[in-house]
Amino acid sequence: MVEKQQFEIWKDDVIPVLSIKLEEFHELGYNRVTKEDLWLFYMDKLKKKKEFMPFYAFVDELLSIQPQGYMTWLTVNTYKEPIDWFKEFEAATK
Numbered sequence: 001m002v003e004k005q006q007f008e009i010w011k012d013d014v015i016p017v018l019s020i021k022l023e024e025f026h027e028l029g030y031n032r033v034t035k036e037d038l039w040l041f042y043m044d045k046l047k048k049k050k051e052f053m054p055f056y057a058f059v060d061e062l063l064s065i066q067p068q069g070y071m072t073w074l075t076v077n078t079y080k081e082p083i084d085w086f087k088e089f090e091a092a093t094k
Helices: 012-027 035-046 055-063 067-080 085-093
Strands: none
Touching: 012 035, 012 055, 035 055, 035 067
């Protein structure tokens, strides 16, 4: 029987690792990235994993996140969930 993975319970434990990755992204010029953005990207990436992942492998995978992978994911998700730019523009100009 394959164990079901529950990554959400580790979120509080990896906040320091997320902070390190966030600093790395900011140093590379990706200043608009947040911890929550990185977490959502990572959770989406892990959906594809079929085998059980121990905590050390979870952290190792988190540390290996690269800006290129994040930006590709962000671009694909932007096309999946179109934003109504005119609605945002009208709200900003009122």
